[in-house]
Structures are given as C-alpha cells and as structure tokens.
Amino acid sequence: MIRTEQIFKSFDDTDVLKGITTSFEKGKTNLIIGRSGAGKTVLLKLLVGLLEPTSGAIWYDDINFCELNKKQRRAIRMEVGMLFQGSALFDSMTVEENIRFPLDMFTKKTRKEKLNRVNYCLERVNLEGSNHKYPSEISGGMQKRVGIARSIVLEPRYLFCDEPNSGLDPKTSMVIDELIRSITIENDITTVINTHDMNSVMEIGDNIALLYQGELAWQGNKDEVLNSDNKILDEFIFASPFLQRLRDAALNNNVSIKPDK
Template identity: 55%
Template sequence: MIELINIKKGFEDREILRDVSATMESGKVNLIIGASGSGKTVMMKCMVGLMEVDSGHIAYDKKNFTEMDTHQRKELRKQIGMLFQSSALFDSMTVEQNVMFPMDMFSMGTLKEKRQRVMECLDRVNLKDAAKKLPAEISGGMKKRVGIARAIVLKPKYLFCDEPNSGLDPQTSLVIDQLIKELTHENNMTTVINTHDMNTVMESGDHIVYMYQGQKQWEGSNKDIIFSKDQQLNDFIFASEFLREAKEMRQMEIFQHKDWRDQLKK
C-alpha cells in the first residue's frame, strides 16, 4: 500500500495540498477525484516523485519514499507502472518496441525473454496482432491498451493512471476501466487513478479519495458514495438532475436488500 502522511505542497504563496493524509490500498482500484484545481494531479505527482512535498512524507509499504536517495528511488520505480493521459507512446517505435522499452531500461533478460513477456502483455490487452504496427496506425483506445501493456510489463506492485479515459468514447472507456480493474485484482497491485470520469468512479472505485480545495474532503468506496451526506461530494458527483435521479434509483435498489440499514449508518 501507499500512505500519505500529513503532506503539504505549495508554489510561491499558493498552497496546493494542505495537510493531506490518505492510504492507497493494495489489491484495489484507488481513485483520486475532485474538480480542477483541487490538488489531485499534484498529489499524484508527489506520490511518484515528480514533485517533492514541502512537509509530511509518503511511504510505500512502510518504506519512507520521501527520504530515499536517487538510487533507492530508482530501485522502487522498477516496481511502478505508469499509464499517461496521452498514452505517451514513441511514434517511431512499433507497438512491440514501445512495450519493451521499460524492459530495455531496467531488465537484464535476453531478447527472447523480453519478447516473450511483451507478447504476454499484448495478449492480455488483446493486441497481440498489432505488435508490428506503429502508433499512428492504431486507434486511441488501442493506444491506451498499449500504454497499459507497457505499464505492466515489469510486473509492477504499483500502477498509476492519469485520466486513462481521456478522449475516449463511452464504450471504449468501459473496456479500459474493466481491464485496469481486472489487472489490479489479478496481480494484487496498488492501482491509483486520477480521474474525472464518473463511470469510472461508480464502476471501478474500490477506494476513493475526494479532494476539495487542497484537502481530503471525503474517503470511501463507490457504494458509500450512494449514501454520502457530504454536500461538496454530492454536488460534484451528482451534478445533473439525471445523475441525482440515478442516485435515488440506486438507493431504492439497495433498500430492497437486507443490509440497507447498515448503509444508512454510513
């Protein structure tokens, strides 16, 4: 798991993160949600070391990442996979070469072993037949799946995804959501997703951290959201009349089950 303990981050006279503490749980899809400017992107960048916190610390499985030196961080990053918002594929490399790139950077295996692992990952994201194609020859959804294959090729313990559904149609977004969720549970990864996609929140949110004006406003699961009384969270998640009606329908469905009293207590 990944723990954030009282972290603060600011730029000049502007405070972005204000004393944030949260836990990203292993084997679960952990979501960071919030409006633009709420601090969620800065929070993720601090977690992977692209930014340094001003105070507090971040721990990976009880190991203090904040105090690690360059060599220690490099070793830890071998266990981290990253899916970028724009996929960030190398245009001049084939799909196979893009997925192999992390292995060339960190792995000491033979070329045959690397290719075997690459094909395993491409097969898992259903892109084995696209191995020799260039990024320009595949769709946006396929590029995201290539990005996922590259992110998992080193069998990471931690997977970070920045807006994985950005620019995708609803049907393709569902495929990406399901794929990330399956890989997380299959490999017991600690997956952290920065997202605005409400379908991702409701379908994949095993554990959710809602950021509001630089602070952790709410924390829980997608099931907890249905009964949350936090006004800022409800205004953000159920902003439209349609979504508010959908929430009421979901509440009614849950009421029909014997555990509805437990839900109300939350």
C-alpha cells in the same frame, strides 16, 4: 500499500495541497477524484516523485519515499508502472518497441523471452498482432491499452493511472476500467487512479479519496458514495442534471442504482 502523511504542496504562494493524509490499499483500485484544479494530478505526481512535497511524507509500505536519494528512488521505480493521460508512448517506436523498452533497459532476458513477455502483455490488453504498428497508427483507446501493457511489462507492485478515460468514449472507458481492475486483482498490486469519470467511480472505486480545493473532503468506497451525506461529494457525483434526475427517479420508485458487487 502507499500512505501519505500530512502532504502539503505549494507553488509560489499558492497552496495546492493542504495536509493530505490518506492511504491506497494493496489489491484494490484506489481512486483520487475531484474537480479540475482540486490537486489530483499534483498528488499523483507527488506519489511517483515527479514533484517534491513542500512538507509531509509518502510511504511505500515501510519506506519513506521522500527521504530517498535519486538512486534509491530508481530502485522503487523499478516496481512502479504508470499510465499517462496522453499515454506518453514513444512515437518513433513501434508498439512492440514501446512495450519492450523497460525490458531492454532493465532486464537481461533474451530476445525471445522479451518478445514472449511483450506478446503476453499485448494479449492481456487485447491487442495481439499490433506489434509493428506505430502509436500514430492506432486509436486513442488502443494507445491507452499499449500504455497499460508497457506499464505492466516489468510486473510492477504499484500501478498509477492519470485520467485513463480522458478522451475516450464511454464504452472504451469501461473496457479500460475493467482492464485496470482485473490487472490489479490478478497481480495483487496497489493501483492508484486519478479520475473524474463517474462510471469509474461507481464501477471500480474500491477506495475513493475526494479532493476539494487541495484538501481531502471525503474517503470511502463505491457503495458508500450513494449513502454519504457529504455535500461536496454529492455535488461532485451528481453534478449533471441527468444524474440528479436519475437519482430522484430511483429514490421515488425505490429502485437501487448501486453497482453490482
């Protein structure tokens, strides 16, 4: 479980995050949603320590991450996996070398054990046999899946995903969402996803935190989204005329548009 306590973050004179207190639960897909510029990416970068909060605390279970020195943070990071928006695959390495990199760097496994682990991770993301391809030779969706494979290769306890669906078609987005969710449940890890994909919100949002102008505007789950009377949430979720029409049609005809449990 990860908790944030009164997180403030400012860049020069601009307050980007204003007192965010929330928690991200273990075994659940925790979503940070909000409009562009709401502070989602900043919050995610604070959680993994790529940025320092101006004030406040971030707790990894019972450990205050903000009080750790670099060496202690590295120990925590061994238990963290992260999928970047642009996948951040090392482009001069093959898919196999990319996934093997954390194993080479941090484990004493034999070559065969590493290869078995890499192949397992590739199988897990449905990319068997792609070992020797370079990132430039595979599609954006496949790159995301390689990114997921690399982020889970050390069996992390915490998984962070920055806009995992950006640049992907709806069908591939659903595959990625489902993959992240199943990995979360299977390994009982704490997953935090930064997204503004409505499909993700409605399908895998076990715990959703809505940021609005640097503040936590709403928190709940995917079932509570449709029943909420929060105006900011309503404007965010039903921003498109199509979704507004869909909701109105569902209400008029007494049809549920809630996702299946």
